[in-house]
Amino acid sequence: DAKTTQPNSMESNEEEPVHLPCNHSTISGTDYIHWYRQLPSQGPEYVIHGLTSNVNNRMASLAIAEDRKSSTLILHRATLRDAAVYYCILRLITSGTYKYIFGTGTRLKVLA
């Protein structure tokens, strides 16, 4: 089964950029790469997604490797409110059904 691999934890200083890496070497051509984050006692919250090209939105940027076997979530200026567990997810399409495959996530700590 497709899976993602992420570092368990990372630290960043406030107001500095953060690059969160993810490996997904078993990705197939129709799998979308999604990133979600989860605050304590809350459900995961959508951050960004992409298929092949790099993507930008108001929250973050997503850089996807040319071979699609890895991606990086970029928070341009980390704030204390960005402290969360960030999940790199593959959205699979299999025989007409859909599922999100979560990794173990990266716990981001933002230092004031």
Add this chain to the structure above:
Amino acid sequence: GAGVSQSPRYKVAKRGQDVALRCDPISGHVSLFWYQQALGQGPEFLTYFQNEAQLDKSGLPSDRFFAERPEGSVSTLKIQRTQQEDSAVYLCASSFSPGLAGIGYFGPGTRLLVL
């Protein structure tokens, strides 16, 4: 509110009891997912509905777990004869259309504790 809601938010059950967890997806969302999240772990897929049809139940851990979405909107996850290993947060997510990139909107979850 416009988001996904789940009830109850917390449930304590004695081992052997049956429980029912409810999910109200965003109105008009075709796809609905259930996930199980153990403490300190990422969510694990349980089942997927497209409207009222349960198209994938490959993640349900045993036949004690049953999910339904009879009218294509509200969904219920039922766990029969609960066991301690069922203790987890159960998350529901909905998505507008399966044919698109499928941004999923997750509810806050139901935290189940089986004693």
